[in-house]
Amino acid sequence: MKKVTVVGAGNVGATAAQRLAEKELADVVLVDIIEGIPQGKTLDLTEAAPIEKHDAHLTGTNTYEASKGSDIVIITAGIPRKPGMSRDDLISTNAGIMKSVTEQIAKASPKAILIIVSNPLDAMCHVAYDTSGFPKNRVIGMAGVLDSARFRAFISMELGVSVENTHAFVLGGHGDTMVPLPRYSTVAGIPITELLSKDRIDAIVERTRNGGAEIVSLLKTGSAYYAPASAAVEMAEAILKDKKKILPCAAYLEGEYGIQGLFIGVPVKLGKNGIEEIIQITLAEEEQNALKNSADAVQDLVETIKKLQ
Ligand code: APR
Numbered sequence: 535m536k537k538v539t540v541v542g543a544g545n546v547g548a549t550a551a552q553r554l555a556e557k558e559l560a561d562v563v564l565v566d567i568i569e570g571i572p573q574g575k576t577l578d579l580t581e582a583a584p585i586e587k588h589d590a591h592l593t594g595t596n597t598y599e600a601s602k603g604s605d606i607v608i609i610t611a612g613i614p615r616k617p618g619m620s621r622d623d624l625i626s627t628n629a630g631i632m633k634s635v636t637e638q639i640a641k642a643s644p645k646a647i648l649i650i651v652s653n654p655l656d657a658m659c660h661v662a663y664d665t666s667g668f669p670k671n672r673v674i675g676m677a678g679v680l681d682s683a684r685f686r687a688f689i690s691m692e693l694g695v696s697v698e699n700t701h702a703f704v705l706g707g708h709g710d711t712m713v714p715l716p717r718y719s720t721v722a723g724i725p726i727t728e729l730l731s732k733d734r735i736d737a738i739v740e741r742t743r744n745g746g747a748e749i750v751s752l753l754k755t756g757s758a759y760y761a762p763a764s765a766a767v768e769m770a771e772a773i774l775k776d777k778k779k780i781l782p783c784a785a786y787l788e789g790e791y792g793i794q795g796l797f798i799g800v801p802v803k804l805g806k807n808g809i810e811e812i813i814q815i816t817l818a819e820e821e822q823n824a825l826k827n828s829a830d831a832v833q834d835l836v837e838t839i840k841k842l843q
Contacts, residue, residue, distance in 0.1 A: 535590065536560040536774050539601035539643065540828045541635050542610035543572040543594065545756060546651055549763035550608055551776055552579055555590035557767070559774050563593045563601040566611070572596065573791035579643050598642040607643055608676075608766050609662065611635050612652035613759040615750050615816060617719060621653040621709055622835060632658050636665040646809040647672045650784070651766050655708040657835035659784050670786040671808040677708030678782025678799040679765035685714055688738045695721055704782055705740070705791075705821075706799050706828030710840040713819075713824040718815075772804035779804050780813060790814055792822070793829050796836070 538554055540547045543566035551562045564572040572594030579592050593600045601607070612628035615621060621714060632652055639646065648666065650673065652658045659675040666673065685702035689695075692750045703718035716735045719726045726735060741748070749758040772779035772780040783802045803811040817825065 536605045537563065537601075537603060538770055538774075539563040539565060539598075539604040539639070539646075540610065540640065541565045541607060541608045542612065542652070543568070543575055544610065545614070545759035546762050546766070547608070547610040547685070548575045548579075549759050550651075550766050551576065551592065552611065553673065553763055553767040554770065555579055555583070555592055556586050556588055557595055557771065558590050559590045559767070560605065561591040561593075563595060563604065565595055565598065565601060567596060569596055586774065592632055598638045601639070602642045604639075604643040604646045606649060606770050607639050607646045608649045608651060608770065609635055609639070609658075610651040610766075612658075615653070616754055616756075617751050617754055621746070623653070624653050625657060625835060625838060626842050628652050628654070628658060629661050629842060632661040633665050636662045636805075640666040640668070642785075643824055649766055650675045650760060653708070654835055656784050656797045656799075656832040659786070660836050661839060663758060663786060663797070670788075671810065673786065674802070674804075675784025675795075675797055675799070676762070676766045676769060676808055677712075677784050678704050678801075679768055680762050681708065681712055681714070681742060681745065681799070682782055683761055683765060685719060685738065685742040688741055689719065689721065689726060689730075689821070692734060692738060692780065693721060703801070704799065705801075706825050707832045708784065708799065709828075709831060710743060711824070711831045712799065712827035713821060713828055714742050715821060769804060773806060773808060776806035777804070783809070783814055785809050787812070791817070793825075796829055796832055798825070798829050798832055 576592040576594035682702040686700040706713035
């Protein structure tokens with residue numbers, strides 16, 4: 535069986551570990567700095583295995599020994615948002631955590647593919663990329679799959695159709711500047727621009743942009759985790775099974791979409807080598823401007839991190 539390490543045994547990490555094991559995608563190593571938490575959660579999940587009918591092996595630990603030689607490492611370590619906070623407010627704490635985690639991961643699993651989940655996502659990808667020294671195809675940020683799943687859920691609610699009929703396309707950073715593309719978002723292949731009025735689409739786009747904040751304001755003590763965990767595991771599955779699946783992910787761009795040296799959400803092909811291709815489409819001027827605006831916001835955060843170091 536392949537091996538996936540999940541760093542951070544909190545809400546997102548533990549839920550991702552559960553989904554990975556229950557889909558029997560890999561043996562799972564769950565790492566956290568808090569003693570007892572990863573051990574307790576993996577023991578609990580192991581005791582559910584006879585009922586859930588899987589033979590994935592789960593290990594909980596506070597060191598990186600057991601994670602050695604992982605195929606994929608999903609990094610969720612960090613603090614989540616509280617009401618009133620933006621993802622960017624997490625930057626100084628999470629940049630420090632991301633650096634220390636990535637240093638240890640790069641030593642234990644030098645061939646792993648990293649899936650970054652901690653926020654602010656695009657900026658955390660930079661920290662992981664710079665610290666690990668891994669090639670760009672092996673550092674991937676989870677944002678677009680979550681944002682487009684939210685978009686899809688809202689389209690399905692609006693039209694009363696199966697979520698399985700929906701496809702959504704979201705570009706840009708994981709934040710207020712994300713760029714949902716309605717003309718490439720479809721229901722059974724039909725663009726939603728044919729099915730919904732501009733007002734309704736605008737409302738859905740706005741709800742998607744604020745999808746994370748909507749959940750933070752309801753939970754009050756933390757941020758979303760079921761859908762973020764599902765999104766990270768969908769990416770891991772595409773890589774583990776070498777599916778060549780096109781998914782929107784944060785990828786390091788070197789000229790694609792006119793963006794240089796920045797992690798930003800774009801459609802990529804995921805397979806056994808991680809990001810195997812960046813899919814480029816021609817954007818309308820308005821869309822290109824929105825993407826540029828989003829890239830500028832990510833660039834500002836990257837500059838902030840440089841000043842912190
Ligand atoms: N090494 C390992 N684990 C760490 C470290 C570290 N250096 N620092 C913190 N952690 C662990 C915490 O102990 C905690 O168990 O990370 C876990 C984070 O879990 P939660 O607080 O439940 O946060 P969660 O909701 O899972 O979100 C984690 O993902 O979606 C993003 O914005 C979110 O940045 C946040 C991250």
